[in-house]
Amino acid sequence: MALRTAAFRLASRHARVSAQSLTRVQQARVQQRWSSVSQRPNSDRVRFPGAVNSKFTTNMRFAAATEDDAMPTYRILDQDGNIVDKSRDPPSISDEELLKMYNDMLTVSVMDLIMFDAQRQGKVSFYMVSAGEEGIAVGSASALNPKDPIFAQYRETGIFQHRGFSLADFMNQLFANKHDPGLGRNMPVHYGSSKLHIHTISSPLATQLPQASGAAYAIKQQNAQNPMDDPRIVVAYFGEGAASEGDFHAALNIAATRGCPVVFICRNNGYAISTPTLEQYRGDGIASRGVGYGIDTIRVDGNDILAVREVTTKARELALRDGGKPILIEAMSYRVSHHSTSDDSFAYRAKVEVEDWKRRDNPITRLRKWIEGKGLWNDDKEKEARSRIRKQVLEAFKAAEREQKPALSNMMGGVYEELTEEQVAQTETVRDIIERYPEEYDVSEYEGGLEGLKKKA
Ligand SMILES: Cc1ncc(C[n+]2csc(CCOP(=O)(O)OP(=O)(O)O)c2C)c(N)n1
Numbered sequence: 001m002a003l004r005t006a007a008f009r010l011a012s013r014h015a016r017v018s019a020q021s022l023t024r025v026q027q028a029r030v031q032q033r034w035s036s037v038s039q040r041p042n043s044d045r046v047r048f049p050g051a052v053n054s055k056f057t058t059n060m061r062f063a064a065a066t067e068d069d070a071m072p073t074y075r076i077l078d079q080d081g082n083i084v085d086k087s088r089d090p091p092s093i094s095d096e097e098l099l100k101m102y103n104d105m106l107t108v109s110v111m112d113l114i115m116f117d118a119q120r121q122g123k124v125s126f127y128m129v130s131a132g133e134e135g136i137a138v139g140s141a142s143a144l145n146p147k148d149p150i151f152a153q154y155r156e157t158g159i160f161q162h163r164g165f166s167l168a169d170f171m172n173q174l175f176a177n178k179h180d181p182g183l184g185r186n187m188p189v190h191y192g193s194s195k196l197h198i199h200t201i202s203s204p205l206a207t208q209l210p211q212a213s214g215a216a217y218a219i220k221q222q223n224a225q226n227p228m229d230d231p232r233i234v235v236a237y238f239g240e241g242a243a244s245e246g247d248f249h250a251a252l253n254i255a256a257t258r259g260c261p262v263v264f265i266c267r268n269n270g271y272a273i274s275t276p277t278l279e280q281y282r283g284d285g286i287a288s289r290g291v292g293y294g295i296d297t298i299r300v301d302g303n304d305i306l307a308v309r310e311v312t313t314k315a316r317e318l319a320l321r322d323g324g325k326p327i328l329i330e331a332m333s334y335r336v337s338h339h340s341t342s343d344d345s346f347a348y349r350a351k352v353e354v355e356d357w358k359r360r361d362n363p364i365t366r367l368r369k370w371i372e373g374k375g376l377w378n379d380d381k382e383k384e385a386r387s388r389i390r391k392q393v394l395e396a397f398k399a400a401e402r403e404q405k406p407a408l409s410n411m412m413g414g415v416y417e418e419l420t421e422e423q424v425a426q427t428e429t430v431r432d433i434i435e436r437y438p439e440e441y442d443v444s445e446y447e448g449g450l451e452g453l454k455k456k457a
């Protein structure tokens with residue numbers, strides 16, 4: 001009984017907080033929706049709770065999903081880096097920010113080439129590149145407040161780069177050395193940074209999406225309770241393949257019904273490993289699903305970093321309106337490289353298709369053309385930047401490679417406060433095996449060697 005009273009008190013407090021976070025107009029709107037659902041005689045439209053504004057018709061027509069109705073794709077620059085709509089003002093962005101965006105994309109691209117090869121040489125176990133999609137990550141990150149929490153998938157290295165994740169941070173995680181905050185427990189490329197407000201990437205697809213909606217619900221309350229602070233939103237990235245997971249649907253629906261300030265950014269790159277989009281869905285991409293959930297949605301050209309930045313700025317503003325609401329951005333792109341180092345994409349797509357895309361369009365060359373047109377960039381600067389970045393990446397690479405690995409005790413620790421009986425027994429088994437087969441198990445590169453098994457994590 002006492003428990004039930006406490007639960008009731010908690011629920012009513014919750015309802016009060018939610019009500020406080022809505023403006024009067026919004027409250028009136030919510031009430032209007034619920035007070036007008038009774039079907040009035042002679043009304044020309046349905047007023048049932050499940051569809052409150054649908055006109056009656058005698059024309060039997062099934063709503064058809066045709067390609068003619070495909071949602072348009074917003075762009076600012078054409079493939080030659082020229083503004084398409086000559087009547088509009090040029091995007092308002094400083095030269096400094098333009099050069100930072102270009103440098104960030106270039107850094108990701110140069111690091112990707114080096115690390116892909118490093119995996120082939122057996123230096124790291126796994127890698128994933130962002131080729132062709134650098135503009136989505138960097139362009140959207142550049143439009144956010146640096147304190148907006150981010151939930152990413154794995155092909156958004158550009159957001160880490162833009163927020164200030166250093167080359168040493170990337171390399172420590174990739175080499176799983178003792179400076180990796182995850183202490184080598186996660187796969188390479190699954191970065192995270194509490195300092196930069198980016199949640200750690202996890203492998204199971206789409207799990208980040210309901211988490212993002214939940215975090216946005218918490219932030220909605222915080223925005224309402226701390227009106228003097230800068231309001232924040234949550235941003236969640238995912239691929240079009242991940243949008244086939246149930247978690248995607250749960251995340252969009254809860255965000256829409258609870259009015260959570262979250263911007264969902266889908267990178268539609270045409271493939272989910274070997275599954276092309278044509279086999280993944282039959283609707284109008286992922287954008288059409290946002291509308292289905294009552295979420296304001298836009299489709300944007302992911303190769304146009306200025307367009308990505310502009311729609312994200314607007315999406316952020318909209319997400320904070322009306323007490324908070326979700327927005328969906330579908331950024332169109334093409335996955336230029338293999339899915340990961342474990343994949344050979346020429347087993348399921350033609351080389352010529354890839355070469356075509358590489359030649360035809362690319363977020364880096366498109367921005368390069370724009371900044372060259374403005375007199376901010378040229379061949380010499382390009383050469384200098386590429387060789388400088390390459391040198392910096394290789395330096396960070398060598399430094400991280402030299403560092404010791406985390407102590408062996410971290411294999412078991414970090415889950416429970418104390419090791420369980422089973423973990424203690426397993427630790428002893430590991431010790432026994434290493435001691436019996438020292439040639440097979442050289443543990444000298446782990447902090448503390450075999451003794452590192454003892455240390456508490
Ligand atoms: C729940 C789950 N199912 C399957 C996988 C295996 N898997 C890893 S990435 C991937 C493809 C995802 O494609 P998409 O979301 O389009 O992202 P992209 O790789 O194209 O950037 C799959 C099927 C997984 N990690 N998690």
Ligand SMILES: [Mg+2]
Pocket residue numbers: 239240241267268269270271272273335
């Ligand atoms: Mg994909």
